Amino acid sequence: MQLLVILIPALFAAIAVADGDNKELPLAEACDEDLCKLPNCRCSSTEIPGGLKPRDTPQFVLLTFDDGINVRNIETYREIAYKRQNKNNCPASVTFFMIHEYTDYRLVNELYNQGFEIALHSISHQTNQTYWAEATYDDMLKEFGDQKLQVAHFANIPENALQGVRIPFLQMTGNASFQVMADVGFKYDSSWPTISHVDPGLWPYTLDYASTQDCIIPPCPTASIPGVWVLPMVSWTDLEGYPCSMVDACIYTPPRDDEEKWFQFILKNFERHYLGNRAPFGFYVHEWYISAYPAVKRALVRFLDLVNNLNDAFMVSTSEVIDWVQNPIPLDEYVKKDCKTFVPTVCRPASCGPLSSSHNEMSYWMQICNTCPKVHPWLGNPLGK
Numbered sequence: 001m002q003l004l005v006i007l008i009p010a011l012f013a014a015i016a017v018a019d020g021d022n023k024e025l026p027l028a029e030a031c032d033e034d035l036c037k038l039p040n041c042r043c044s045s046t047e048i049p050g051g052l053k054p055r056d057t058p059q060f061v062l063l064t065f066d067d068g069i070n071v072r073n074i075e076t077y078r079e080i081a082y083k084r085q086n087k088n089n090c091p092a093s094v095t096f097f098m099i100h101e102y103t104d105y106r107l108v109n110e111l112y113n114q115g116f117e118i119a120l121h122s123i124s125h126q127t128n129q130t131y132w133a134e135a136t137y138d139d140m141l142k143e144f145g146d147q148k149l150q151v152a153h154f155a156n157i158p159e160n161a162l163q164g165v166r167i168p169f170l171q172m173t174g175n176a177s178f179q180v181m182a183d184v185g186f187k188y189d190s191s192w193p194t195i196s197h198v199d200p201g202l203w204p205y206t207l208d209y210a211s212t213q214d215c216i217i218p219p220c221p222t223a224s225i226p227g228v229w230v231l232p233m234v235s236w237t238d239l240e241g242y243p244c245s246m247v248d249a250c251i252y253t254p255p256r257d258d259e260e261k262w263f264q265f266i267l268k269n270f271e272r273h274y275l276g277n278r279a280p281f282g283f284y285v286h287e288w289y290i291s292a293y294p295a296v297k298r299a300l301v302r303f304l305d306l307v308n309n310l311n312d313a314f315m316v317s318t319s320e321v322i323d324w325v326q327n328p329i330p331l332d333e334y335v336k337k338d339c340k341t342f343v344p345t346v347c348r349p350a351s352c353g354p355l356s357s358s359h360n361e362m363s364y365w366m367q368i369c370n371t372c373p374k375v376h377p378w379l380g381n382p383l384g385k
Contacts (some may be wrong), residue, residue, distance in 0.1 A: 022279065025175055025223035026112075031209035033212065039326035040227065043203040044331035046197055048277055050328030057278040057311040058334050060321045061270075062282050063304070064095045064190070066121055066246075069111065073287040078303055080290070082114060084315065088186055090339035092315035097121035097166040097190070100150060100377065108155035109347040115340075117317035118157060119190075122195045123147045123379055130265040132171035133219065137336035140177045145184040146382035148333040153383055156345050156369040163187040163319045169243060170233070174219035178207055181228045188229040188322050192220070199272050201279025202232040202327045206328075216245075221272045229322050235278055236269045248289035262299035271302070280321050341359065 031043035040048065063081070065073075066080070077094070084092035095117040098108060101124070122143040126132070135143070144165050145271060152159040163186060167177060169350050170191050189383050194202050196214040204209070206223040207341035213232055235243035236250060244250035254261035273281040283300065290297045307313045312331055318342065329337075353365030364376040373384025 003324050005092045013233070024186060025179065027222060028207065028210035028224040035305070036206070038208070038328070040204075041208045042205045042264065042325065043209060044202065044230070046200040046279065047204055048114075048275055048328075049203060049325045051328075052275070052328060052330055054278050056330040056332070056333050057328075058324065059278045059310070060272050060280040061307050061313055061315045062095065062280055062284070062321065063315060064097060064119075064166075064282065064318065064320055065159035065287050066097045066296065067099050067125070067286055068101055068286075069096060069107050070104045071107070071274070073109050074104075074110070075289050076287050076297070077111065078215065079303065080297065082115070084308055085315075086314045087311050088314065088335040088337075088339075091115050091336070092304075092308060093117060093317040094315075095119050095164065095190075095318045098151070099123070099125040099168075100147065101125065105151075105154040106347050106349050106367050108151065109157060109369050112155065112161065112210055112342075113259065113344045117164070117319055118151065118162060119149045119166065120144055120151065120162060120186075121166050121319065122168055123150065123377075123382065129169050129171050131210075132167055132169060132173055134164050135173040135176055137176045137179055140173060141378045142382075144177065144186070145180055147342075149186060149187075149379060150382040152365070154368040154370055154377075156347055158345070160185075161342070163322075164231075165189055165191070167191040170217055171215050172215070175221045175223040175225065178221050178225045178228050179223070182212070182225050186228065187319060188231050190231045190233060190318055192230055192379045193233040193235055193242040193243075194218070197232065198234055198237070198243070201234040201273055203277075203279050204229050204231045204322055229292070229325075231300075231318055231321065231333060232281070233282060233284060234273070237272075239265070245284065247285040253348040254291040257295045259298045259302075261297040262296050263302050266303045267298060267306075272346070296365040300382055325348075 059127045081094045086092050099121045117381050148162050193216045194213050232356040233245045235245050238250040238252040254265050270281050307315050346367035350368050354363035355376040356377040359378050373383045377384035
């Protein structure tokens with residue numbers, strides 16, 4: 001199957017593929033390493049960027065949470081993520097892939113001001129998976145392009161800070177979402193699981209050329225779309241050897257009331273990366289799973305404490321991983337780098353509602369950092385005008 005992924009683009013490179021907005025996109029060719037060079041292009045590969053040896057490579061750890069940010073889950077985030085620091089004395093980071101509905105934008109502003117990364121998970125998060133599989137360019141532009149404007153406006157954070165997307169249910173949309181990313185100025189996607197490139201793990205790469213990544217939830221991209229990065233979701237292996245991309249999707253896990261066994265479960269999956277090619281290690285999860293199982297939460301905290309005390313492992317945001325891949329420097333240089341900086345923003349809180357909705361019969365209240373909208377913001381009207 002992987003051979004076909006490589007050969008088909010090479011045989012039919014002259015063919016153009018039509019995307020959802022009827023744009024003609026060139027079919028991606030097999031990657032040419034002589035032409036595809038950092039910082040703006042990288043072939044899909046398990047090779048460490050920059051040709052570094054594993055011992056000279058920082059082990060990046062990605063903790064990400066999906067869905068709404070609100071008063072119900074902010075306490076978990078405050079408890080497990082605030083005031084963490086890596087061994088290089090830089091603040092540890094987390095990435096939040098947020099949806100619009102039931103999000104408190106004042107708390108989004110708080111997370112941003114803690115130095116965490118805010119990324120996008122769609123406006124609607126529709127539960128019909130077919131909707132995402134068949135989404136057109138215009139659909140994805142409304143879901144993610146407009147969400148970029150929406151979050152920047154209601155949370156009062158810079159648009160250019162919103163660099164990443166994750167599609168609901170990890171349901172790929174072919175070329176559509178990546179074309180929107182290129183046109184709107186997103187930097188990376190973190191929606192694409194791999195179960196074939198796990199040991200060694202697949203490093204981030206661009207879509208200038210054809211991907212060799214396995215397509216678990218089709219349709220996957222086929223076009224050449226320069227300038228956008230894929231951060232592969234390298235799957236975990238559960239206790240029976242089955243892959244799982246999200247931690248809360250693992251079927252055969254230790255008992256959820258057994259902290260020690262869960263800690264060992266996390267550690268075993270981490271060591272596949274740490275003792276291998278040091279591809280970024282992801283703990284991808286929904287907050288409900290952590291709060292529902294206190295032993296799992298304690299095991300996660302122990303693991304994060306361990307990472308924060310290792311000299312060669314770093315809890316960072318997803319965009320920081322892409323930054324390093326674009327300019328891969330060895331561990332001894334990385335630990336001497338200045339910590340990332342950002343300018344905090346002010347939230348002028350407003351409580352808005354009830355706001356009528358155009359997509360259902362409900363009325364909504366919104367907690368925001370801006371002036372109140374006239375109606376509940378939604379697809380096609382992201383600012384509620």
